[in-house]
Amino acid sequence: MALPLPMVPQRDTCIWPLTPDGFYSTKSGYQFLQREEESSAGMASTVPSLPSTAWKRLWKAPALPRCRETGWRACLGALPFCEVLHARGMDLDPICPRCQAASETVHHALLFCPMVKATWFASSLGLRLQQEQVFRDFFLQFLQVADDEALGSFLEILYAVWCSRNDLVFNDTAATVDQAGHGGFGFITRNSRGEVLAAACSYYGPVLSPTTAEALSMRWSMTMAADLGFRKVVLETDCSLLVDAWKRNGGCSYLDSIVRDCNVFLSIFDVFALLFVRRTGNCAADCLASLSLSQGDCVWIEEVPPQLIGIVQTDVSASATHISS
Numbered sequence: 001m002a003l004p005l006p007m008v009p010q011r012d013t014c015i016w017p018l019t020p021d022g023f024y025s026t027k028s029g030y031q032f033l034q035r036e037e038e039s040s041a042g043m044a045s046t047v048p049s050l051p052s053t054a055w056k057r058l059w060k061a062p063a064l065p066r067c068r069e070t071g072w073r074a075c076l077g078a079l080p081f082c083e084v085l086h087a088r089g090m091d092l093d094p095i096c097p098r099c100q101a102a103s104e105t106v107h108h109a110l111l112f113c114p115m116v117k118a119t120w121f122a123s124s125l126g127l128r129l130q131q132e133q134v135f136r137d138f139f140l141q142f143l144q145v146a147d148d149e150a151l152g153s154f155l156e157i158l159y160a161v162w163c164s165r166n167d168l169v170f171n172d173t174a175a176t177v178d179q180a181g182h183g184g185f186g187f188i189t190r191n192s193r194g195e196v197l198a199a200a201c202s203y204y205g206p207v208l209s210p211t212t213a214e215a216l217s218m219r220w221s222m223t224m225a226a227d228l229g230f231r232k233v234v235l236e237t238d239c240s241l242l243v244d245a246w247k248r249n250g251g252c253s254y255l256d257s258i259v260r261d262c263n264v265f266l267s268i269f270d271v272f273a274l275l276f277v278r279r280t281g282n283c284a285a286d287c288l289a290s291l292s293l294s295q296g297d298c299v300w301i302e303e304v305p306p307q308l309i310g311i312v313q314t315d316v317s318a319s320a321t322h323i324s325s
């Protein structure tokens, strides 16, 4: 029922449903087989619904409705973590933005990420989480030993963990280079609801190449984010070469030398991740970068220049669609 129907009649054709363009790729085939294997090993991200007794205890637990709902959605694997969105075909890095060491699955993000494990251990429940398992299995085991009061506390802490993950700030960064070889940067910062917190552009001058300009833009964006007081940052770029250089973190090109600069700023942030987004998802930052060539250095707090209002509104409705899907 949710399949979008084309307005112009088209011939039926076979498609591969696991890539955005419908064409098979070896990578998507490998990922599919890997998920199937995890599924048979009981580590699937999509899980059956809860037994009715567990479901009743969950909904009667002494916790706010939003906390109970978060627990329920976690059991169903229905919270939009990176791995879940990646598995649905969204072009983003599935790595956990907190620790950068594992895929951001539901059970990793809410229970087993090292930083989250420390939270559970320090909580009133004193949970010591060791054996990694899917969230639903963990929850069913927890129900067997927890009274209603402990269950209520568990759901409230779970909700706090989920909210703290969403406190991350999303920065889009972009660079542009004009015909004379002069570069300019743009960046826009949003919270997890897509609301704009700040926007900025900066004229840089002559640059070596467009990729170098992107790396310089990343370095500038990190300093801007730090100056504005953001400490949990997901930086998004449409430059895949920059993301590759960030991941390898050891090359010797001029690009790598700027990336190493960026590494130095890491200690400023509690959480930092660099994600690749398609160019269509980076329009606002691109527009700001172009603006820098005529306007020089500008900063906007909780607003954007008039040229960006339409783009930002489109982005917010797109992100609202992702969240509700």
Ligand SMILES: [Zn+2]
Binding pocket: 096, 097, 098, 099, 100, 101, 102, 108, 109, 112, 113, 114
């Ligand atoms: Zn993690």
